[in-house]
Amino acid sequence: MIADATMVRTDAGTTPHPSVSALRAVGLLGPTELLRAEPTDLSRAHGVWAVHLPDDRRVVVKSGVFTATDTGTTGAAQEGLGAELFVQRMARWCLPLQAAIPSSAAVDEEHGILVVEDLGAGHPASLALVSDTIGDPDAFFRLLGARVGAVHRATAGLPLPPARPPLVLHVLRPGERTDAATVGLDLAEATRALIALLRAQPALMAAAARLRTPAGRALVHHDLKWDNVAVAPGPSPVLVDWELAGAGDPAWDLGCLVAEHLLRDASTAVGLPSPGGALVRGYGEAARISSRAAGLFAERVALASVLRLAQFALEVAERSEGGDEEQAHGVVALAIARQDHLAVLTEELRSCLAR
Numbered sequence: 001m002i003a004d005a006t007m008v009r010t011d012a013g014t015t016p017h018p019s020v021s022a023l024r025a026v027g028l029l030g031p032t033e034l035l036r037a038e039p040t041d042l043s044r045a046h047g048v049w050a051v052h053l054p055d056d057r058r059v060v061v062k063s064g065v066f067t068a069t070d071t072g073t074t075g076a077a078q079e080g081l082g083a084e085l086f087v088q089r090m091a092r093w094c095l096p097l098q099a100a101i102p103s104s105a106a107v108d109e110e111h112g113i114l115v116v117e118d119l120g121a122g123h124p125a126s127l128a129l130v131s132d133t134i135g136d137p138d139a140f141f142r143l144l145g146a147r148v149g150a151v152h153r154a155t156a157g158l159p160l161p162p163a164r165p166p167l168v169l170h171v172l173r174p175g176e177r178t179d180a181a182t183v184g185l186d187l188a189e190a191t192r193a194l195i196a197l198l199r200a201q202p203a204l205m206a207a208a209a210r211l212r213t214p215a216g217r218a219l220v221h222h223d224l225k226w227d228n229v230a231v232a233p234g235p236s237p238v239l240v241d242w243e244l245a246g247a248g249d250p251a252w253d254l255g256c257l258v259a260e261h262l263l264r265d266a267s268t269a270v271g272l273p274s275p276g277g278a279l280v281r282g283y284g285e286a287a288r289i290s291s292r293a294a295g296l297f298a299e300r301v302a303l304a305s306v307l308r309l310a311q312f313a314l315e316v317a318e319r320s321e322g323g324d325e326e327q328a329h330g331v332v333a334l335a336i337a338r339q340d341h342l343a344v345l346t347e348e349l350r351s352c353l354a355r
Contacts, residue, residue, distance in 0.1 A: 019049040022063040022113045026106035028053065045243075046081050050118050057117075059105050064112030079164070080243030085109045086161070087242040088116075090219065096150035096286075097219070100239050102230070119230035119238055126226040134235050138278040144229060144237040144257070145282030148221075152250040153287045155219035163222045163246030165212075168311035171195050172208035190317040190325045197332060198310050203339045207303040214249035215300055221245055224256040251297060254283055255304020258349070262305060262338060263312060263331070271348045280352035291354045298350035302342050309335035 016024070019039045023029035036052040039061075043049070047063045064081040088107045091098040106115040125134070125144075134140045172195075198204055221228070222244035230238045261276030272280070280301075289297055313331035316324050338345065 017049075018047050018063060018065070019051050019061045022047075022061050022065070023051070023053075023115070025111055026108050026113055026115060028059075028106055028115060046112075057105070059115050060102075060118045062114040062116075081112055081114065082109075083161075083164075083245045084242045085112070085114055087219070087245050088114060090155075094151075094154050096147070096154045100147040100151055100237075101242070102238055102240060119232055119240070124227045125229040125231055125237065128231040128235065129226070133231060137275040140231075140235055140237060141275040141279040142282035145254075145279040145284075146286040147237060147239070148224070148253055148257070149283035149286030149288075152216075152218040152220070152253070156250075157217060158219070158247070160217075160219055160247035163220050163248035164244040166222065166244075166252065166307075166311060167314060168198075168307050169208050169212050171314075172198060172205055172307075172310075174199075174205065188318050190328070191314055194313060194317045194328055194332065197329075198313075201336060201339070203342075204307065204310060204335070207307055207339070211249065211252065211300065211303055211307065215296065216250050217247050218250050219245065220248035220250060220253045221256075222248055222252065224253050226260050249300070249304075250287070251300035252304045252308075254280070255301045256308045258301060258305040259308035259312070263309060263334065271344060272352075277348070277352050280349055284353035289353050294350050294354040295346075298353055299346045301349050301353075302346040305345070306335050306339045306342065309338065 015021075017039055020029060020035065024031065029035070033054050036054060036056070039049040039051045041049055042060070047061075047065070049061045050058065051061055052058055062081055062084065085107060086109075087097065087101065088104050089109070091101055091104075102116040102119055104114065104116050106113065108114070125140075128134050129137065221239055221242055223241065224239070228239060228241045230240050232238045257279055258272070258276060261273050261279070265273040265276070284294070309331055313328045313335065316331060317328035
């Protein structure tokens with residue numbers, strides 16, 4: 001066994017690894033117990049570690065007390081973990097949400113500690129599809145759509161704290177500045193240039209303006225992508241990383257998942273690939289969207305999918321090295337092309353959604 005790897009140096013001497021301290025604080029690790037292996041650091045804003053407990057369980061530890069840098073915990077990091085803790089609390093009484101997220105081993109809102117089952121951070125849906133782990137993609141994505149739709153239906157209209165807005169809706173405002181103080185991020189030059197390109201597209205600006213006013217309100221993940229969909233045995237989809245979650249427009253969540261299919265299946269020039277259609281049908285069945293409401297909702301989902309492609313481009317540009325800038329412009333071109341055929345996509349979505 002590996003001890004406090006678990007041991008790190010501080011000015012005061014040697015102290016336990018932060019994941020060990022968090023586990024001891026919530027009673028999952030005794031004062032003298034050791035981990036079975038060195039923790040794997042998955043941290044970004046706040047501390048996140050994959051650990052192997054003495055009882056052979058594998059869990060992910062998240063703590064707002066410890067940050068990935070030495071500059072202290074930021075408000076955004078605390079807010080993100082707070083959203084995840086809130087989602088776990090909701091799951092105690094919301095069965096559809098319980099079925100859609102990793103099971104928790106410890107939820108300590110007072111001290112900002114969350115411990116959930118480790119579903120394999122290195123094996124999200126994006127990799128599972130490439131490795132053919134998912135034998136029937138249509139069935140998998142239909143179940144994924146059903147789980148998201150069930151959460152939206154169960155939480156519709158509840159008085160929830162608002163979700164953090166997507167970056168693309170923030171920056172695609174007429175005259176909006178893109179400096180660090182305004183956006184809350186230190187944007188790369190390539191990202192600012194790409195934002196200027198996106199703002200030059202009237203249809204994208206109009207889409208962002210429309211989606212800034214939600215047409216519905218439910219618990220939304222707000223960052224749904226295949227990297228945030230873990231593949232549990234079955235295979236069964238499980239939604240992870242709820243750091244942006246809160247009350248928001250359900251169309252954005254479904255649009256994000258539709259965008260993944262548009263992005264990764266370039267062979268489908270206008271419509272949805274088969275797994276994408278299965279995803280939307282599963283969503284419609286679980287959310288119980290009426291034929292009367294399907295048209296308006298489908299239009300908003302189509303707009304959200306195009307804007308999600310634009311946000312993908314911004315995310316690629318932000319890490320623009322070794323050709324990523326060219327890739328970002330390619331994603332923008334895809335977003336514009338999809339916007340040009342929005343009516344076709346909207347009708348296909350409406351057909352899949354309508355009961």
